[in-house]
Amino acid sequence: MPESPEVEAFARWLKPQVLRRRIASVDVPKPRLVRPLRPAAFAGALQGCRIVGLRRCGKCLLWDLEHPGGRPDLLVSHLGMTGVWQVLAKGQPLPRHAAVVLGLGGRTVVMEDPRQFGHLRLGSDSMPRLGPDPLAPEFTAEELSVVLSGCRRPVKVCLMDPARLAGVGNLYASEALFLAGIDPSTPADAVAPEAVVRLHRALRDVLATAVERNLRALWSDRPMLYQQGGASGSPEQGGLWVYDRAGHSCHRCGAPIERLVQAGRSTYRCPRCQAR
Numbered sequence: 001m002p003e004s005p006e007v008e009a010f011a012r013w014l015k016p017q018v019l020r021r022r023i024a025s026v027d028v029p030k031p032r033l034v035r036p037l038r039p040a041a042f043a044g045a046l047q048g049c050r051i052v053g054l055r056r057c058g059k060c061l062l063w064d065l066e067h068p069g070g071r072p073d074l075l076v077s078h079l080g081m082t083g084v085w086q087v088l089a090k091g092q093p094l095p096r097h098a099a100v101v102l103g104l105g106g107r108t109v110v111m112e113d114p115r116q117f118g119h120l121r122l123g124s125d126s127m128p129r130l131g132p133d134p135l136a137p138e139f140t141a142e143e144l145s146v147v148l149s150g151c152r153r154p155v156k157v158c159l160m161d162p163a164r165l166a167g168v169g170n171l172y173a174s175e176a177l178f179l180a181g182i183d184p185s186t187p188a189d190a191v192a193p194e195a196v197v198r199l200h201r202a203l204r205d206v207l208a209t210a211v212e213r214n215l216r217a218l219w220s221d222r223p224m225l226y227q228q229g230g231a232s233g234s235p236e237q238g239g240l241w242v243y244d245r246a247g248h249s250c251h252r253c254g255a256p257i258e259r260l261v262q263a264g265r266s267t268y269r270c271p272r273c274q275a276r
């Protein structure tokens with residue numbers, strides 16, 4: 001599932017390719033993604049708009065638009081579980097699961113979404129309420145401490161709550177907790193202050209590294225890390241420490257990685273490196 005590093009990479013990759021361009025045509029092969037609007041109403045609202053900005057907020061990609069008369073608008077897009085953005089070369093056929101297709105005058109931008117849990121909505125009311133963004137330069141360990149305080153749920157579940165912390169999902173929460181040496185089932189408000197500092201550094205490192213890695217993948221037309229499914233190789237070679245590695249040996253200590261279920265989602269941990 002795309003998390004903030006994937007969406008950030010899409011934003012930086014798409015921006016130079018779409019900025020200042022006018023939306024000449026809009027097709028909606030998968031109407032479910034633009035609900036509650038009908039495809040014709042969605043297309044009518046976007047057609048003729050110029051793209052004047054592209055930025056990320058949590059796991060959302062925000063398209064700043066300008067109508068022909070100058071009125072500003074906002075398109076909020078979310079990739080859901082399986083969404084990706086693609087830029088097609090002239091004459092290139094649409095991908096099989098194309099959901100929304102924007103014709104930008106000689107350039108076609110497509111959101112593909114096989115499982116159709118993504119969405120595109122107009123207006124700033126579509127923005128979810130989010131906690132602080134750990135990818136933001138100003139995000140501090142003190143802020144993370146506030147995020148965790150007063151939360152008695154397991155720290156992994158707390159990190160994945162978008163109202164507490166923006167953009168962190170299953171993969172990066174698992175990896176950051178491993179790097180910080182914290183058991184994912186520790187109650188969030190029981191994480192020791194020195195462990196919060198380690199977790200802050202681990203989150204920042206894991207997310208920033210993933211943005212750079214995803215950007216390189218996009219520019220070279222390779223799949224992103226989360227699309228590879230149980231990435232192999234050591235973390236130095238671009239693999240993962242614990243996520244989706246149940247039963248495999250810990251890259252650090254050799255103990256078998258465990259899988260547990262928290263709030264209905266798989267969590268992975270090394271029983272030795274992340275002992276309570």
Ligand SMILES: [Zn+2]
Pocket residue numbers: 250251252253254255270271272273274
């Ligand atoms: Zn270990």
